[in-house]
Amino acid sequence: xxxxxxxxxxxxxxxxxxxxxxxxxxxxxxxxxxxxxxxxxxxxxxxxxxxxxxxxxxxxxxxxxxxxxxxxxxxxxxxxxxxxxxxxxxxxxxxxxxxxxxxxxxxxxxxxxxxxxxxxxxxxxxxxxxxxxxxxxxxxxxxxxxxxxxxxxxxxxxxxxxxxxxxxxxxxxxxxxxxxxxxxxxxxxxxx
Amino acid sequence: xxxxxxxxxxxxxxxxxxxxxxxxxxxxxxxxxxxxxxxxxxxxxxxxxxxxxxxxxxxxxxxxxxxxxxxxxxxxxxxxxxxxxxxxxxxxxxxxxxxxxxxxxxxxxxxxxxxxxxxxxxxxxxxxxxxxxxxxxxxxxxxxxxxxxxxxxxxxxxxxxxxxxxxxxxxxxxxxxxxxxxxxxxxxxxxxxxxxxxxxxxxxxxxxxxxxxxxxxxxxxxxxxxxxxxxxxxxxxxxxxxxxxxxxxxxxxxxxxxxxxxxxxxxxxxxxxxxxxxxxxxxxxxxxxxxxxxxxxxxxxxxxxxxxxxxxxxxxxxxxxxxxxxxxxxxxxxxxxxxxxxxxxxxxxxxxxxxxxxxxxxxxxxxxxxxxxxxxxxxxxxxx
Amino acid sequence: xxxxxxxxxxxxxxxxxxxxxxxxxxxxxxxxxxxxxxxxxxxxxxxxxxxxxxxxxxxxxxxxxxxxxxxxxxxxxxxxxxxxxxxxxxxxxxxxxxxxxxxxxxxxxxxxxxxxxxxxxxxxxxxxxxxxxxxxxxxxxxxxxxxxxxxxxxxxxxxxxxxxxxxxxxxxxxxxxxxxxxxxxxxxxxxxxxxxxxxxxxxxxxxxxxxxxxxxxxxxxxxxxxxxxxxxxxxxxxxxxxxxxxxxxxxxxxxxxxxxxxxxxxxxxxxxxxx
Numbered sequence: 098x099x100x101x102x103x104x105x106x107x108x109x110x111x112x113x114x115x116x117x118x119x120x121x122x123x124x125x126x127x128x129x130x131x132x133x134x135x136x137x138x139x140x141x142x143x144x145x146x147x148x149x150x151x152x153x154x155x156x157x158x159x160x161x162x163x164x165x166x167x168x169x170x171x172x173x174x175x176x177x178x179x180x181x182x183x184x185x186x187x188x189x190x191x192x193x194x195x196x197x198x199x200x201x202x203x204x205x206x207x208x209x210x211x212x213x214x215x216x217x218x219x220x221x222x223x224x225x226x227x228x229x230x231x232x233x234x235x236x237x238x239x240x241x242x243x244x245x246x247x248x249x250x251x252x253x254x255x256x257x258x259x260x261x262x263x264x265x266x267x268x269x270x271x272x273x274x275x276x277x278x279x280x281x282x283x284x285x286x287x288x289x
Numbered sequence: 290x291x292x293x294x295x296x297x298x299x300x301x302x303x304x305x306x307x308x309x310x311x312x313x314x315x316x317x318x319x320x321x322x323x324x325x326x327x328x329x330x331x332x333x334x335x336x337x338x339x340x341x342x343x344x345x346x347x348x349x350x351x352x353x354x355x356x357x358x359x360x361x362x363x364x365x366x367x368x369x370x371x372x373x374x375x376x377x378x379x380x381x382x383x384x385x386x387x388x389x390x391x392x393x394x395x396x397x398x399x400x401x402x403x404x405x406x407x408x409x410x411x412x413x414x415x416x417x418x419x420x421x422x423x424x425x426x427x428x429x430x431x432x433x434x435x436x437x438x439x440x441x442x443x444x445x446x447x448x449x450x451x452x453x454x455x456x457x458x459x460x461x462x463x464x465x466x467x468x469x470x471x472x473x474x475x476x477x478x479x480x481x482x483x484x485x486x487x488x489x490x491x492x493x494x495x496x497x498x499x500x501x502x503x504x505x506x507x508x509x510x511x512x513x514x515x516x517x518x519x520x521x522x523x524x525x526x527x528x529x530x531x532x533x534x535x536x537x538x539x540x541x542x543x544x545x546x547x548x549x550x551x552x553x554x555x556x557x558x559x560x561x562x563x564x565x566x567x568x569x570x571x572x573x574x575x576x577x578x579x580x581x582x583x584x585x586x587x588x589x590x591x592x593x594x595x596x597x598x599x600x601x602x603x604x605x606x607x608x609x610x611x612x613x614x615x616x617x618x619x620x621x622x623x624x625x626x627x628x629x630x631x632x633x634x635x636x637x638x639x640x641x642x643x644x645x646x647x648x649x650x651x652x653x654x655x656x657x658x659x660x661x662x663x664x665x666x667x668x669x670x671x672x673x
Numbered sequence: 674x675x676x677x678x679x680x681x682x683x684x685x686x687x688x689x690x691x692x693x694x695x696x697x698x699x700x701x702x703x704x705x706x707x708x709x710x711x712x713x714x715x716x717x718x719x720x721x722x723x724x725x726x727x728x729x730x731x732x733x734x735x736x737x738x739x740x741x742x743x744x745x746x747x748x749x750x751x752x753x754x755x756x757x758x759x760x761x762x763x764x765x766x767x768x769x770x771x772x773x774x775x776x777x778x779x780x781x782x783x784x785x786x787x788x789x790x791x792x793x794x795x796x797x798x799x800x801x802x803x804x805x806x807x808x809x810x811x812x813x814x815x816x817x818x819x820x821x822x823x824x825x826x827x828x829x830x831x832x833x834x835x836x837x838x839x840x841x842x843x844x845x846x847x848x849x850x851x852x853x854x855x856x857x858x859x860x861x862x863x864x865x866x867x868x869x870x871x872x873x874x875x876x877x878x879x880x881x882x883x884x885x886x887x888x889x890x891x892x893x894x895x896x897x898x899x900x901x902x903x904x905x906x907x908x909x910x911x912x913x914x915x916x917x918x919x920x921x922x923x924x925x926x927x928x929x930x931x932x933x934x935x936x937x938x939x940x941x942x943x944x945x946x947x948x
Contacts, residue, residue, distance in 0.1 A: 120472060124301040127474040136472040140411055161587035162662050163471060163580075319760060340945030345759050345938050349752070350785040357745065357752035358759070361725075364743065365760020387746055495720070516741045516757055517764045519720040523687070523736055525744035534690055 101157040103242060104165040107232075108150040108182055109174030109195075111140065114229035117255065118172075119151025121233060125243050125251035126155055135163045148177055155242060170240055172232055173199055174215070193236055195228065211239050211278050218270050227267035234271020239279065245272055296338075299476055304442040304469045305330035307477075308398065308462070309338060311446030312370055314480045316487075317396070318344040319362040319369035321355040323377060326410040327466040328400035331372040352377040356384030356397070363393045364524060366515035368450055372398035375408065375417050378424070385459050386425030389549065390526040392457035392511065394488055396449045401465040403656040413466030414656025415579055415630040421461050422608050428546055430553035432560060433461040433608035435578040439473035445605070447478075451486040452560060456552055457510050463607060465630065467580045467659065488513045495519030502533035503544070508551035553609055561611035564603040565618060567593055571600025573673050574619045574647075576639050577628035578604040581659035585628045588665035597673045607635060612642035619643045624672040628652045630659050648672070685709040685719065685739045694733050698884075698892025700851035700877030704798055705734050707854060707875070708767065711861035722765045725754040727774035729805045730879075731798035734769040748778030751786040754793050755934075762935035765794065765865060772799045772813040776832055780812070783834075787841035790869040791934040796861065797834060797872065800879035808882025815919070819886045834874050839927045844869035846927035850876040850899035853923060860925065868933040876921055 105122065109115045116138045123136035137152045152165035171186045173179040173194045179201060186192060186207060194201070196212035213235040219228035230252065237243045248268055256264045296310065309331055312320075320335040322328070336346040345362070349355030352373055359369040373381060378399045388395055403409035404416045417424075421433045432452050434445045445462060453460035491499065491512040499520050501511040514520035527535035528542045536542065553560065564582075567589060568574065577585040582603040592599035602618050604610075619625050625647045627636040636651045643649060652668050654660045682705060695701050712722060719740040726735030728747035735742040735750075745753040750768050758766045775783050775797050786793060802820050803809040810820040810827050813834065817826040839846045845867045849857040857875055864871030878884055878895035889895045899921060906924040909917060 120301075123472055127301050128299065133474070137467065138470050161583045161590070163467070163583055164658055164661075166661070319756070321756070337945075340938075340942045343942055343946075345942075347755070347759065347938075350781050353749060354752035354755075354782055354785070357749040358756035361743070361753040361756025361758075362760040363756075365757045367760045369756070383746055384749070515761075516723050516743075517721060517761045521720065521740050523742050523744070525736060526746070527744070532689065534687075 102160070103155045103169045104167065105153040105155065105170045105172070105242075106150060106165050106168035106182060106185070107153070107172040107174070108148070108178030110177065111147045111149045113149070113174055114226065115149045115174065116140065116151045118229040118233050119153050121230075121248065121251045121255055122236070122243060123153050124254060125247040126153075129247035129250045130243060132157055133160050135160050137163055137165075148181070150178065150182070170236070170242070172236060174228070174232060176200065191240060193232065193239060195232065211235065211275075213271070213274055213278070215271070218274065219267060222263065222267055222270065224263060227264060230264050230267035231271040231274070234268040234273075235275045236271070238272040238275025297477055297479060299474060301472060302439060302475050303330060303472050304436070304439045304464065305400070306334050307439045307475045308442040308446045308464070309334040310477050311443035312396065312450065313338055313342055313344075314443075314478060314483060315447040315450035316368045316480070316485060317370050317450065318342070318367040319359065320344070320371065321347040321349045321358040321362075321369075322371045322373060323349050323352045323355050325374045325377045327402055327413070327469055328372045328374050328398065330469070331398060331400070352380035353384065356381040356388075359395050360384060360388050360391070360393050363395050364516050368394070368454070370396040370398065372400065374400050374402045374410075375404045378417055378420065382420075382424040385431070386427060386429065387526045388459040389425065389429040389431065391524055392513070392549070393459070394453040394457055394513075396446070396453055396460050396462065398462040398464065400469045401463065409657065411466065412657040413469070413580065413630065415463070415465055415581070415634070416656065418463060418607060418629075418631065418634045421463050428550065430550045431459055431461055431608055432456070432553065432606065433463050435463050435604060435607050436468055437579050437582045437603065438468065439471055439475045442468060443475055443477065447483055447485070451484075454486045454488045455510075456556065456560075457488060457513060458553060461608070463579070465580060490514065491520060495521075499533075500531040502529050503531045503541070504548060507544070507548055508555040509548065510552050557609050557611050558614070560606055561609060561614060562605040563614065563618065564605060566601045568600040568602070568618060568620070570598050571620075571622050572598040573624045573626065573669050574600040574602055574622040575626045575628055575665060575669065576602045576604070576615070576619075578607055578635065579630070581628045581630050581654070584659045584662045585665055587662035588669060591662065591666050592669045592673070595670075597669060599669050599673070604635070610638045610642075612638070615639065615642040616646065619647060622647050624648050624650065626650050626652055626665070626668055626672070628660055628665055630654050630656050682706040682709050685712070686737050687739060690737055693737060695730060696881045698878065698880040698895075699730070700800065700875075700879075700892070700896075701730050701734060701798055703851045703854070704731070704769070704796060704875050704877060705737060707857045708734075708769070708796060708861055710858045711865060714858070715862055715865055717765060717865070721763070722767065723757055724767050724769065725750045725757065726769045727771075727779065729771040729774050729803065730800070731769050731771040732774060734798070735767075748774055749782065750774065751779060751782040751791075751793065751795070755786060755789075755791050758792055759935050759938060762792065762939070766792070767865075768793050768795045770795070770797055771804075772797065772801065772834070773803045773811045776812045776834055776837075783838060784841040787838045787843040787870050787872065789934040790842055790844055790931050792868050792936075793870055794861065794864045795870070795872045797874045798877045799834065799874050800877045800883060802879060802883040804879045804882050808879070808886060818883070820883065821886075835872070835926050838870075838872045842870070842931065843872045843927060844929050844931050845871035847925040848874040848876070848921070848923050850896070850903060850921060850923065851878060852896045852899045852903070856923070863928070868936070869931055
């Protein structure tokens with residue numbers, strides 16, 4: 098039950114494109130990275146505002162158990178999601194948090210934590226709705242679990258017509274933010 | 290979700306979407322269904338895909354209408370399907386019984402959710418497994434399949450149509466929310482690589498009144514004419530004679546009842562399929578079906594790594610339940626563990642099959658999530 | 674004795690099924706006759722006409738039809754018929770049902786089939802009660818009538834089925850009684866020539882359960898009562914609500930054009946295929 102298996106949890110509120118982020122990620126890995134990736138969604142009855150989570154399991158082997166229990170990477174896009182799921186992250190796991198909306202006690206976050214102002218960055222691109230894609234770019238750049246090229250191809254498959262360019266810019270922005278954060282890491286300034 | 294994706298080859302789809310593509314590849318040309326979570330993606334994709342392939346989608350005014358329209362369309366000569374979840378499945382039971390009695394090919398998908406009552410609409414369970422078997426009144430046989438992966442949502446949709454057409458019986462796809470909403474890589478097989486089955490049509494020309502509502506062959510499957518082709522057929526769910534007319538006679542009724550059952554039971558070896566692994570020397574066998582089988586497989590592999598002689602059986606076909614075959618598969622096992630996402634429905638069938646030779650136990654979850662591999666592994670360790 | 678003359682409807686009847694289930698004096702057999710007369714006069718090929726029915730005395734009409742027929746579930750004949758019509762739009766599909774079948778347990782399907790304008794010819798045998806189960810109250814039982822479940826007289830107001838389906842969108846609607854043989858046959862003929870959802874209500878005598886409890890006499894006496902009670906819609910327009918209380922308003926109420934459901938589905942296919 099170990100091996101190359103990686104569990105990713107993306108959580109936020111309905112309307113942020115949380116499930117879609119998981120779909121784009123799963124599709125990128127399964128179709129364009131040649132690895133296995135199963136995506137599972139969890140949602141409440143409401144279309145907007147409720148708690149929402151998307152789980153992706155990545156592996157080189159056949160994926161039997163499809164649920165995420167102890168995520169290797171937790172992408173938090175709302176306060177409620179952060180508060181609820183932070184405790185599930187593996188001790189050595191990676192936290193990627195949308196620092197433009199989530200507040201937290203700096204003493205309580207894990208060593209590998211990255212603060213990505215995804216919603217602010219999306220606002221900067223003119224459409225808050227692409228915060229999820231900024232986050233995906235940051236995820237790719239920070240974890241190395243998926244390439245920019247694979248994410249781009251997956252985005253082109255799934256983005257609604259007319260929004261491809263905006264989404265690709267959001268993705269590039271995410272990778273750019275990740276690069277900055279990694280440089281800080283190398284300089285020993287760490288993510289927080 | 291974007292609808293501009295390729296409809297051939299490899300795609301990354303949700304279970305519900307893959308199921309629609311499987312149905313269409315199998316030749317489904319009619320769908321009627323009523324909105325209900327968590328099956329809605331099936332209706333939604335059908336409403337988009339069926340007209341493209343010359344098929345008809347109807348959103349019924351309720352589930353009673355939906356199953357009735359499906360049966361009507363089937364007698365009009367189309368391969369037809371509906372999809373629902375527990376509450377709607379309950380409403381459809383009378384129609385399913387009508388389809389059993391009139392030997393109408395049709396496919397009914399139940400994306401099971403936590404129940405009873407409204408339960409939890411957005412979470413999965415395997416709570417309708419006994420309803421699938423005995424939900425409609427009277428002695429009858431149906432076929433029920435339990436997909437465990439997105440690929441199987443496609444493949445078993447094809448198989449459901451094939452079985453339904455071959456045996457003139459409603460075929461149920463008993464999936465649940467997790468596999469329905471799970472996304473994975475799926476190969477959309479081209480119809481040319483599938484071996485599709487079609488209902489047998491009468492080989493006599495029309496003009497003569499049809500007398501094959503009842504057969505002397507005790508397990509026979511009568512040919513099925515289509516409305517409007519001149520066979521002047523009388524379809525009814527009354528117990529009937531050869532002409533299809535109502536009877537009240539004990540012997541004739543018994544003959545009909547037995548034929549409707551035997552046409553399935555006498556072919557159980559061809560209908561009932563299993564996935565197995567690690568069975569050769571297995572002392573502990575884990576039996577499961579649908580999504581929980583993924584946990585079971587993971588646990589059995591882990592047990593093998595620990596040197597425990599554990600084996601794995603997955604029921605692909607749950608009904609008809611092949612007790613004899615399961616008994617043979619569990620062979621020398623001293624313990625048979627059933628894993629399911631309910632308080633123990635199929636467990637009773639497994640017990641009937643193996644309890645004389647092995648001790649039996651149950652690892653179950655009430656729904657929402659399947660039992661975890663760790664729960665199953667700890668049970669395997671305990672009994673090994 | 675001269676040569677026996679066969680009843681003209683018998684050539685459309687599955688003779689091997691005689692005797693039929695209907696009581697002496699019942700109007701249901703007349704409605705079978707009116708329907709086959711309309712088919713014969715239009716010269717329709719019986720092999721291209723499917724009869725669908727539900728449960729109850731009128732539910733048996735379809736099963737005696739010489740051609741394809743489907744005896745379905747209680748309340749659901751319209752939904753079964755919708756499936757048939759969509760699969761084989763080139764066929765004429767006739768639905769017979771009673772007031773209980775079509776308006777009570779199947780009421781939802783009635784309004785939605787009318788709304789969709791499914792190309793069905795629906796003939797409602799309104800005998801004011803559930804005859805086959807012994808004579809219980811139905812949604813069309815008149816106020817004050819005695820049935821096995823309204824021993825003190827019916828206190829529920831009845832439905833006007835023609836009004837109901839007309840508001841729901843039916844494209845042909847008429848009402849007659851079994852007394853009005855020729856107008857009923859003409860109406861069925863008209864309906865069979867229309868593309869959309871046609872609804873013909875025929876008030877019919879149930880001698881054994883409804884008539885007996887309400888002291889209406891035998892079949893011919895009940896038909897004469899229908900004759901006395903009937904007023905045309907033109908006469909009705911000049912009458913007060915009080916004057917109309919025990920009357921049956923007969924005539925054609927709707928005759929209009931709207932796109933038919935199965936034709937719309939075919940159009941949709943063309944659109945989806947980029948045609």
